[in-house]
Amino acid sequence: MQHRYQILRPDWVVTVNSDFEVLQDFSVVVEDNQILSLVSDDEIADLPFYSEAEIFSLPGCALTPGLINSHTHASMSLFRGIADDLPLMEWLSDHIWPAEAKWVSPEFVIDGFKLAAAEMIRSGTTCLNDMYFFPDEVAACAQQIGIRSVVGLIVLDFPSIWAQNADEYLHKALAVHDEIREYSLVSSAFAPHAPYTVSDEPLRQIAMYSNELDVPVHIHVHETAAEVAEAQQKNGLRPLHRLDQLNLLNSNLIAVHMTELDQFEIERIAEVGVNVVHCPESNLKLGSGICPVANLLENGVNLCLGTDGAASNDDLDLFGEMRTAALLAKGSSANASACKVRQVIEMATINAARALGMADRIGSIEPGKCADLIAINLNSLNTQPLYDPVAQIVYAASSRQVSHVWIDGVIQLQDYELCHLDSQEIIARARSWGQKIKNRS
Numbered sequence: 091m092q093h094r095y096q097i098l099r100p101d102w103v104v105t106v107n108s109d110f111e112v113l114q115d116f117s118v119v120v121e122d123n124q125i126l127s128l129v130s131d132d133e134i135a136d137l138p139f140y141s142e143a144e145i146f147s148l149p150g151c152a153l154t155p156g157l158i159n160s161h162t163h164a165s166m167s168l169f170r171g172i173a174d175d176l177p178l179m180e181w182l183s184d185h186i187w188p189a190e191a192k193w194v195s196p197e198f199v200i201d202g203f204k205l206a207a208a209e210m211i212r213s214g215t216t217c218l219n220d221m222y223f224f225p226d227e228v229a230a231c232a233q234q235i236g237i238r239s240v241v242g243l244i245v246l247d248f249p250s251i252w253a254q255n256a257d258e259y260l261h262k263a264l265a266v267h268d269e270i271r272e273y274s275l276v277s278s279a280f281a282p283h284a285p286y287t288v289s290d291e292p293l294r295q296i297a298m299y300s301n302e303l304d305v306p307v308h309i310h311v312h313e314t315a316a317e318v319a320e321a322q323q324k325n326g327l328r329p330l331h332r333l334d335q336l337n338l339l340n341s342n343l344i345a346v347h348m349t350e351l352d353q354f355e356i357e358r359i360a361e362v363g364v365n366v367v368h369c370p371e372s373n374l375k376l377g378s379g380i381c382p383v384a385n386l387l388e389n390g391v392n393l394c395l396g397t398d399g400a401a402s403n404d405d406l407d408l409f410g411e412m413r414t415a416a417l418l419a420k421g422s423s424a425n426a427s428a429c430k431v432r433q434v435i436e437m438a439t440i441n442a443a444r445a446l447g448m449a450d451r452i453g454s455i456e457p458g459k460c461a462d463l464i465a466i467n468l469n470s471l472n473t474q475p476l477y478d479p480v481a482q483i484v485y486a487a488s489s490r491q492v493s494h495v496w497i498d499g500v501i502q503l504q505d506y507e508l509c510h511l512d513s514q515e516i517i518a519r520a521r522s523w524g525q526k527i528k529n530r531s
């Protein structure tokens with residue numbers, strides 16, 4: 091078989107390997123869809139395939155692993171700005187759930203996903219952990235676009251356009267899990283929405299299937315203090331305690347938000363390896379509370395970053411999320427050393443890969459891993475002078491400075507332009523949905 095070679099020549103390679111090495115004067119060699127090697131610039135011309143390789147000269151750029159959005163509802167981008175300045179339950183019950191009941195369809199999900207995928211690729215995200223209706227449609231669309239995705243096999247107690255009851259959701263979840271097994275870029279996770287929308291029996295079954303199939307479980311947990319208080323009233327248990335009793339607290343669990351945690355819970359999730367996804371901007375916008383990031387990091391919890399859906403953020407930009415996470419952790423713990431730049435970059439890359447069970451394939455720039463890579467051009471007014479490229483990425487850079495994106499070795503963004511998605515068409519479709527929804531709601 092004829093191999094295809096690409097040689098990426100940035101100023102810095104931020105490897106995010108276990109030593110967090112930042113290499114200068116090194117090139118990254120990509121063979122087909124994989125990272126073949128990291129070669130010093132002095133030796134690059136000696137490679138036997140050098141003359142046939144496609145060379146990407148990236149002066150002033152830092153090359154990093156593609157960012158991983160560990161929690162989003164991509165298709166909800168079509169509800170961006172539909173209801174603002176409201177607390178979580180009012181926002182959900184009075185606005186989001188009625189709008190979803192009225193508008194969500196396969197067509198809606200696909201158009202919304204494309205809008206989200208274009209925004210994410212443009213801002214350096216190469217993989218997302220999604221949770222929404224019609225995961226089969228999302229999976230097919232993601233595979234076709236070429237964005238790495240983990241689709242959430244949604245489970246609820248109540249009826250929606252996707253299923254009528256927990257049994258049907260579970261049945262469909264298993265069917266979609268099987269159906270997408272052959273997809274190269276898409277895998278699945280069970281996605282029971284939250285402890286307050288899914289009862290014990292389906293959660294027990296999900297725990298069993300997750301364990302049997304080694305599939306992650308992606309769930310909103312302890313998003314607000316009110317959620318915890320209501321659960322205590324209803325079941326006499328805090329939601330995490332209930333999930334523990336249902337055998338869900340383990341390294342397959344991806345627990346999103348977690349703003350409300352006591353010390354016992356933090357030590358328990360650290361002990362059993364639960365992954366936590368911090369969504370700082372969504373939590374701030376909904377006034378939900380603040381995830382105790384400094385404490386979680388001190389206890390060794392695997393912490394990741396998510397944007398949540400664009401209806402509560404309102405963008406899908408992990409650069410914004412990285413900076414907000416770093417600042418919020420320092421501010422809320424009154425400790426400027428909490429959540430350091432290295433930790434923030436790891437949250438958006440290798441920690442997320444670990445949570446998704448994909449750390450052997452993505453999350454760092456190391457030979458043998460998939461070529462999910464982004465180039466960030468630091469030759470901008472706002473990122474000069476440059477003492478430390480990693481600090482500039484977290485504290486000063488904008489996602490507008492992402493110049494190139496590769497996913498699985500395929501270039502998706504080149505010189506700031508999307509290669510395979512038509513922005514104008516995507517914007518036109520989004521605008522048309524917006525007008526329809528505005529006129530009829």
Ligand SMILES: [Zn+2]
Binds near residue numbers: 161162310
């Ligand atoms: Zn969410």
